[in-house]
Amino acid sequence: MNSIAAVKSVNARIAEELSVAESQVAATVRLLDEGSTVPFIARYRKEVTGSLDDAQLRLLDERLRYLRELDERRTAVLASIEEQGKLTDELKAALNAAETKSRVEDIYLPYKPKRRTKAQIARENGLEPLADRLLADPSLVPEDVAAEYVAGEVPDVDKALEGARHILIERVSEDAELVGAVREKFWAEGALRTQPRTEEVGKSAAAQKFRDYFDFSEPLEKMPSHRVLAVMRGEKEEVLSLSLDAGEDEAYQAMVAQTLGVDTTAAGPTTPWLLGTARLAWRAKLMITATLDARVRLRKRAEDDAVAVFAENLGDLLLAAPAGARTTLGLDPGFRTGVKVAVVDGTGKVLDTAVIYPHQPQKQWDAARATLGALVARHGIELIAVGNGTASRETDALATELIADVQKSGGTLTKAMVSEAGASVYSASEYASREFPDMDVSLRGAVSIARRLQDPLAELVKIEPKSIGVGQYQHDVTPGVLARSLDAVVEDAVNAVGVDLNTASVPLLARVSGVTTTLAEAIVAHRDSTGPFTSRKALLKVPRLGPKAFEQCAGFLRIREGDDPLDASGVHPEAYPVVRKILDRSGVSLAELIGNERTLRTLRPAEFADDRFGVPTVTDILAELEKPGRDPRPAFATATFAAGVEKVADLKPGMVLEGVVTNVAAFGAFVDVGVHQDGLVHVSAMANKFVSDPHEVVKSGQVVRVKVMEVDVDRQRIGLSLRLDDEPGAGKAKPEQRSNNAGQRPGKRPDKQNQPNQRNQPRRDNNAGRRAAAAPAANGSLAQALRDAGFSK
Template sequence: MKGKRLMDILKTLAEEFSLKDYQVTNTVNLIDEGNTIPFIARYRKELTGSIDDQVLRNLNDRLNYLRNLLERKEQVKTQINEQGKLTDEIENALAAANTLTEVEDIYRPFRPKRRTRATIARDRGLEPLSLIIFAQETKEDISVLALNYVNAENGVETSDDAIAGALDIIAETISDDANYRSYIRKATFESGFVVAKAKDENASSVYDMYKDFTEPVKKIAQHRVLAINRGEKEDVLSVKIEAPVEEILSRLNTLIVKNNVSTSKYMSMAVEDAYHRLIAPSIEREIRNDLTEKAEEGAMKVFSENLRQLLLAPPVKDKVVLALDPGFRTGCKVAVIDGTGKTLETGVIYATPPASKIEESKKKLIPMIEKHSVEIIAIGNGTASRETEQFVVDMLKEIDRKIYYIIVNEAGASVYSASKLGAEEFPDFDVALRSAVSIGRRLQDPLAELVKIDPKSIGVGQYQHDMNQKRLGETLGGVVEACVNNKLGSKAFEQCAGFLRVPGGDNWLDNTGVHPESYKAAKSLLEKLKLRYEDIGAGFWKKYGSDVNSLAKELDIGAPTLSDIIKELEKPGRDVRDEMPPPILKSDLITMEQLVPGMILKGTVRNVIDFGVFVDIGVHQDGLVHISQISDKYIKHPLDAVSVGEVVDVKVLSVDLNKKRISLSMKLNA
C-alpha cells in the first residue's frame, strides 16, 4: 500500500509540473537520499532531465505537502475508524480530498469537541427532538412536541428551552457538513471583501491608507495583506472579511430547509445560527490564514531573490579598504583591510556629534590611509552614516590622489560581530571593531562575509519579522546553500566539492566548477581532442570541438554533463559575479536638498518589494521607484525587470524633505 501511495504522489507531481515519470521518480529518489537541490540541479542533470533549481525547489515543497496530506488522511481515517463510524462514503471522500482543508472538513464532525451548546443539549436529552426537526417530516406542532422533552432537573424548563437546545444541535450538524463549508468558503473568497478600519480615525500612522480600506478577497495584493495584518497586530486597525451573507443564507436555506409548515421556521433559524455563530467566524479565520500564508510565500520568494542577488554582488577584489562603522557617542570604529581581507590596523575616531573632533580625526585617518595605500573607503549605512560621509568627503579633498568611497549595507553586521563566530575570528577585537571589519570585507567579497550571518538578519525584503520564522529560515537557508555549499562530512563534500574553487591547486580542475566525479571525463575530453591545459579557454570548443551528443557517447558520459564541462573549461576559474556591474564608487556628496525634479542620476537597487524598488542615489535616503515607473512594458512584479545590486539610471519625480521621501522613475523619457 505504501508503494501505491508513493506512486500516486509521483503521478500527481508529474502531472502538476508537466514532467516525465522518470524525471519525477529520479528527483524524489535523489532528494530522499539526502542530496541538496543545488547539487541535483548542477550535477545530476542526466537523472532529472535537466530540471532547473527553482522547479526542483517547488517540486520538493509540493512533495512534502503531498506526503503530509497522505499522512493526515491516514490519521483521520484511523481516528474515525476507532470511533466505529468509518463508512465507504467517508473513505472515498478522504481518498478524493486534494487539500488538507478538505481533509479537516471531513474530520470535523468526528473531532473531539470541547463542551459546546450542542453537547450540552445532547446531555440534556434533546438529540431525539433535534432529529425530528431536522428530518422535517412531522406534521405536529413543534412547540407541543417539545413539551415531551421538558425536564427541569436537566435544565430544560420550557418547550422553548427544548427547542433552543435542539436547534443548537442542528446548527452544529450543519456547521460540520463538509459540503456546506466548501460552498461557503468558495462564495466568501469569490465575492467577499477584506475590510480594514482605523481604530482611531483622528490618529495618523503609517497605516493611513488603510483607515477606510476595502478590497475584494480574491484580488487583494499580497503586500497589503501583510500590511493590514501588522496594523491589526499593532492595534491600529480592525480587520474583517465581509461575506455575501444574503447570497449564502439564501443558498443554504434552499439546500437545507424543506417546505414543511411545522419545521421550516425552526430550520431557517438553525441555518442562520449555524452560519453566523459557527461557520462564518471559522471560514473568516481560514481565509485570512490562507491569504497570509500565500502572502508570506510570495514575500519569501522576493526575499530569496533579493538575498541571492545580494550574495552574488560583484566583489571589489585586491583593493586596500578603510572601513568605517559610524557612530555618535561611541565614535566611529576604523579598520584597514588589505586585498586578501587581512586586518592591518584598527582605531576609533570622533568626527561626528557630540564630540565633532574633525581635525583630530583627519590627523588620525590621513596617515593611516597613506601608510597602507588605501584605495577605497567603505562606510556603513547605519547610525551617523550621513555625518560620517560628509566628514569623509571633506577629508578626501585634502588628499592629493584620487580615493573613492562607497556606502555599504551593514544589516546583520552587529549580529555577526556579537556572534560566537565573530569572537572566534577576532578574539582580541571588541564587538564594534569586528563590525567595522565585516563592513570592509562585505565590499571586498560580499558572499564570503554574508554567509557568516543568519540570512534572516540581512534584511532584504518587506515585513520580514511578520513571517513564519521557521519557514523563512528554511527558504533563505536554501538560497545561501544554492550560492555556496559549505557543509562538512563525506556526503556533504560530495554535495559541495563541485562548487568550491581552489586557485593554484595541484589539480587545475580544482579551480573549475567541474565536480571531482567528472575529472576523469574532463581529462578524457582533452585527450580525445589532443589538447593541453594551456589550450583551453574562451572559444576552445568552437575551434576544436565536435558534436556534443556523439562525443558524449564516445566518452560514456551524459550530454548535459559534457556540456557543463565544456562551459567550465571555456572559463576556468571564472567567478560569475565578475560578469555583473561593479558597485558605484563615489568621490563627492549630494544632499536631498540638491535634488530637483527631472534630475537624472545613477543609483544602485537596494531592495525589491511587491510594489516597487528602493534605489540608493547617494543621498543617504533611498528613493522609491513605484512599479508603474519601472518599465514602459507591463510587468507583473518588479523582479521581472530589476534585481538587488543592479546599477540603474533614474529620474527624480518629487522630493518631500519633511517626510524624507524621494520619488523616482526609471522611465527617463516619460
C-alpha cells in the same frame, strides 16, 4: 510514506503541477531521500532528473514536504475513524481524494473527538428523531410535535425545540461539502475592514502611522501582502480593529437551507423554524469558522508573498558584484563616537584599525584626513568602502578628498557606498567574537563593511539572513517559514558561485552542499593544522567527512594553484575521467585545453557521453573548461552620488541622479541617491510598459539613473522615476501607465500609501515594512501615485 500507492500518488501529483514526467519526480525524490541537496542535484545529476533546474527542484522539495505531511495526516484520520468503527468505503474514498489538509480536516470534523456538545446532549435526550421529523415534514407544527418529547431531562417544549435545533446546526457545521463551499465563497466575496480600536487610540501620536487604515476596506482576494501585514501589525499593536465582512448573509443562509434540504418556498408551520435554524447555523457556527479560515488564508498568502520578495532581494544582494581581492579601507561612519576604520588585505585579513573624529562635535577633519592618507600609503589601499549609516555622506565627502590627494600623487583609489544592514548583528555575534576576540565591537563593523565590498557573499553568510534587511515586513512573518526559504536562497547562491577551500570561513563552508557547521569547523581546523589543501581528494582526510559528504560538496569547492587544475573548476571529481577522455580524443594537454575556446567549441558532447555521464553533463564540462571556475556574478561598478546633494532638502524635482537599488518590494523599488533617505520608484514609474513585478526591471545592489519627481521634505519622502523623460507634476497617465491599474479593486477610501509612515524613523532601518510607507497602489498616473503616497499636501 505509508504505501507504494501513496508514493505514486504524491509523485504523480507533483509531476502534474510541475508539468514534468513522473519518472523525473520519482528520480529526484529518491535522490532527496538519499541525502542529496538541491544544488548538487541541479548541477551534477541532470541525467537522473531530466535536467530539472534549481527552481523546479526547490518547488518539488517544498511540495513533497507538504504532500507527505498531508498523507501522514490522512493516515492518522483514517485510523481514528476506523477505531470508532465508522469508516465506510465512501468515507475512505473521500479522504483518499482530499488534495489539501483543510479538506481532510473538513471530512474529519464530524468524527473528531471533542467535548460533549449541546447537540450530543440533545441526542442523548432522544431529540434527534424530533429534528428529523421537523426537517422532513414542513406541514408539522413544531410546538405540537415537540410536546411528544418532553420528558426527563427535557422539561418543556422550548427545550425540546432548542435541542433539535442544536442537532441540525451541528449537522450542517460538520458537512464537509458545505464548509468548503462557504469557505471559498467567503474568500471570493469577503472584504477586510479596519478602524481604530477606540476613538482615543486613534487620536494618539503612536497611532498616526496607521491613520490610512482608520476607515479602510478591501476585498480579501485582491488585498496585497504588504497591506495585509501592515494592518495585522496595527492590530497587534492594539491600534486597529480588524473585521472580515462576508457579504450578504442571505446567500449563506440559503446554502445552509439547501444542505439541510429545506424547501424555502414551503408555507408550512415548520418552515419559519427551519429558516431560523439555517440563519443561526450561519451566524453562530459557519460564519465564525469561515472568518477564522479566511484570516489564516489571508496571512498565509501575505507571508508567502513577503517571503518571496525577501528571498529574491536576498538572492540579488548575495550575488552582487564583488570588488575582488584588493586591499580595502572600511569606514563605519559616526558623529559623536567617531568613524571606525579598518584596513583588510585581499584575503580579508585585518591589517590595521583606527578611530577618527572628523565630524561634530570634535571636528578633527584635517587630522582624520591625515590618518587615512597615512593608512593608504602604508598598506597600498585600492578601495574605500563607506558604510551607509549615520554620517555616511559626510564621511563620503572625506573619502572624496582623500581620493583627490591620492590622485595628485599619481595613485588611484576607488570608493563605494556599502549597506550596513546587519553589520551590527555580525559585530556582536559569537562568530565575530571568535574571529576577533581582542577587537572592539565597533571596529568589527568596519571590518565587515570592507569585506562586503570585496565579496558580499562571503561576508553576508555570516549574518542571519533575516537580519540583512532586504525584506518586506520580515519581522511579521512566521520565523520558521522565513528561515527555510532564506536558507535555501543562501545555499543556492553560495553553490552557484563556488567556494575557495583554502580561504573560506566556517559560515561560508557551512552553506556548501553536504557540509554542516560541524563539518565546516573540522575542515578549517584541518586546514589550520596541516596547511592549505592541495587537492580535493585531501578533503577525505578531514575527520567525519565521508564519501557521501565528499560527493555532495567536492564540485563546489575550489583549490587555486593545486595539484590538479581541474580542482579549481566546477567539474566534479567523479567526472574527471570524462575530461581525460576529451584530452585523449583531442590530442592536447589539459593546460592547452583549459580556456581554449576555439578547440573546445569544435568538440561534440555526444561523442564523450556514456551511460553515466550524458550529454547535459558533458556539455557542462566543456563550458567549464572554457572558463574554469567562472564567477556568475556581474562586473563590479559603483554609483557616483551628485556633489552638493547630501540631504532631502537638496533634492529638486527634475534632477537626474545616480543611485543604488537598496530594496525591491511588490509595489516598487527603493533607491539610495545619497541623501540619508531612500527614494521610491513606484512600479508604475519603472518602464514604458506594464510591469507586474519590479524584479523584472531592477534588483538589489543595481546601479541605476533616476529622475526626482517629487520631494516631501517634512515627511522625508522622495518620489523617483526610472523613466528619465517623465516630467515632474505631469498628471496625465500614459496608456501603459494606466494599464498598471489592471486587476486593482479599490477599497473604501483612496489607496494612498496604506503603510505606517516614516516620520521620525531612523536612517537606514532597511526594514521594507517601514519603508513601505511611501508605497501607493498602482493608480496609473505617476503624479497621482505620488500624491496618493502622501508626497503632495
